Amino acid sequence: MSAPPVYLDSHATTPVDPRVLERMLPFFTERFGNASSRSHPYGWEADEAVETAREQVASLVGAKLREIIFTSGATESNNLALRGVAALRGRGHIISATTEHKAILDPLRRLEREGFRVSWVPVASDGLLDPESVRAAIADDTILISIMAANNEIGVLPPVAAVGAIARERGVLFHTDAVQAAGKVPFDVEAAGVDLASFSAHKMYGPKGVGALYVRRRKPKLDLVPLMDGGGQERGLRPGTLNVPGIVGFGAAAEICHDEMPAESVRIGALRDRLLHGLRERLPNIHVNGSMTARLPQNLNTAFPDIEGEALLMGLRTLAVSSGSACTSTSVEPSHVLKAIGLSDELARASLRFGLSRFTTPAEIEYAIETVADLVGKLRELAPR
Ligand SMILES: *Cc1c(COP(=O)(O)O)cnc(C)c1O
Numbered sequence: 001m002s003a004p005p006v007y008l009d010s011h012a013t014t015p016v017d018p019r020v021l022e023r024m025l026p027f028f029t030e031r032f033g034n035a036s037s038r039s040h041p042y043g044w045e046a047d048e049a050v051e052t053a054r055e056q057v058a059s060l061v062g063a064k065l066r067e068i069i070f071t072s073g074a075t076e077s078n079n080l081a082l083r084g085v086a087a088l089r090g091r092g093h094i095i096s097a098t099t100e101h102k103a104i105l106d107p108l109r110r111l112e113r114e115g116f117r118v119s120w121v122p123v124a125s126d127g128l129l130d131p132e133s134v135r136a137a138i139a140d141d142t143i144l145i146s147i148m149a150a151n152n153e154i155g156v157l158p159p160v161a162a163v164g165a166i167a168r169e170r171g172v173l174f175h176t177d178a179v180q181a182a183g184k185v186p187f188d189v190e191a192a193g194v195d196l197a198s199f200s201a202h203k204m205y206g207p208k209g210v211g212a213l214y215v216r217r218r219k220p221k222l223d224l225v226p227l228m229d230g231g232g233q234e235r236g237l238r239p240g241t242l243n244v245p246g247i248v249g250f251g252a253a254a255e256i257c258h259d260e261m262p263a264e265s266v267r268i269g270a271l272r273d274r275l276l277h278g279l280r281e282r283l284p285n286i287h288v289n290g291s292m293t294a295r296l297p298q299n300l301n302t303a304f305p306d307i308e309g310e311a312l313l314m315g316l317r318t319l320a321v322s323s324g325s326a327c328t329s330t331s332v333e334p335s336h337v338l339k340a341i342g343l344s345d346e347l348a349r350a351s352l353r354f355g356l357s358r359f360t361t362p363a364e365i366e367y368a369i370e371t372v373a374d375l376v377g378k379l380r381e382l383a384p385r
Contacts, residue, residue: 005320006364010203010298010355011152011180012322016249017205017358023252024207027245035242036233046244053251057212060254061178061197062188069213069234070247074179075103076227077198077213080238081175082107084224085144085196086116092143093117095172097129097158098340100148104177105336108146121147125342127154127290131162135170144173149181149192153337153353154290155299157185164193173222179203179211183257184296185265189214195222201246205358206253210246213237260358268356269297271365275354276300278369283376289338289351300354303338307379309349315375319368322353 007015016024027049035050037043050070058068071077082094082104096108098120112118119137123129134145145167149160160176167174175196181187183204189197197214201207215237216222230239257264279286279302289301304312313323323335334348343351352372356365 003318005318006367007320008354008356008360008364008368009320009322010357010360011155011353012355013202013208014205014357015359016202016207017253017256019256020206020249020252024245024249027248033244035244036231046242049248050242050244053247053254056251056255056258057199060187060258061182061199061214062190063214064217066235067189067214067217069215069237070242070250071211071213071234071238072209072243073202073211074177074198074200075211076238077200077211078103078175078177079107080213080224080227081196081198082111082144082146083227084237085173085175085222086111086114087225088223089143091115092141093119093139095119095121095134095137095142095145095147097121097123097147099123099127099129099151099153099337100146101152101177101179104146104148123158123340126294127151127156127337127341128294129158131159131166134163135166138166138170138172142170142172144175146175146177149176149178149187149197150185150296151290151337152180153335154301154341155180155296156290157181157294157296159294160192160194167195168193180296183254183261184298186261189216195220196224201250201253204253204257207246207249210243210250212250264358265297268358268360271360271362272297272300272354272356274362275356275365275368276302278366279373282369282373287347289341289343298356300356301338301351302354303343303347303351304376304379305347305350306383307350307376308383309346309351311379312350312352312375315379316352316371319371321368322355323349323351 033042033046035046054068173195176194178197179200182199195216200211226237287303334345338348
């Protein structure tokens, strides 16, 4: 059997940190209680573990304990935020951006079909939006702005704090999909000026199937309408028996990210820079997609002009990378994010997204440089001029 490919697709998912798994395991077996059971220690123990995790997640993002609602992941968190505000207000206008994740685009498209108006703010060629274009889009009946905190394809960090200040000034609710930012770069709900923020455990070395929504409780207190009705868990906003092991893992993952972020982001950023410089040494004419300054240290996204895009991924069997976002990789459509920053279909298809992680090694980066440079060099020789 051949060795598994080198994993450089951490925006799609990250492995569970072994330290996280270790803390989760007892909650599958001997500490299996239902956190809603009030009459015996099994329930008390599970509830206590959930509240510890809530504190760990809240502390990572500067939230109060009761402002964190556990969900099944960020897709649910986004839907709860967007549909929850829409149902609360009943009608109106929403502002978002063209480069958002599918888990924002699709719920907003459904709301559009249901009669809400949505303005899609464009981004510049560096992938960043101008906060003033958000201000210009605000109408008398604008009920919500949703702008992501870090892009999952090109890693750019939109000016959320500036958008938050505008939203606050105009009295409009502000949601951010902070999945790719949380645990990787400093993100604080107060500094960002958000009323709602979505998080996912499996993008930060926690388990899949668990996430959170931050819901502001003060100035203003937000009374979201839930997506489901049931047992009243999570202040009635997200009923259903809590995924205790998953939540414990999410909390542990948040705590580790909180503690290790300063050193980790420097180390991973240096590896990412080495990847870019190594590719540039070997290959003339590489285009970096998105700003290199306002960017996650874990991300590189490059376009390789003068090659057949399809051949690129096909030839990279020993590297696990992505040519677009994981959620669109089943279709052959070029990435909507790369198109939004002005790439041709051809150049978008000839792009690669590299997602580095806590577990990425210098040797893996050297391997990636060699492998990509060799292949792109070969494809360029083959390409008709
Ligand atoms: C992965 C991702 C999501 C979806 O999160 P799940 O927990 O997998 O549902 C949403 N938004 C962004 C930006 C993501 O990267």
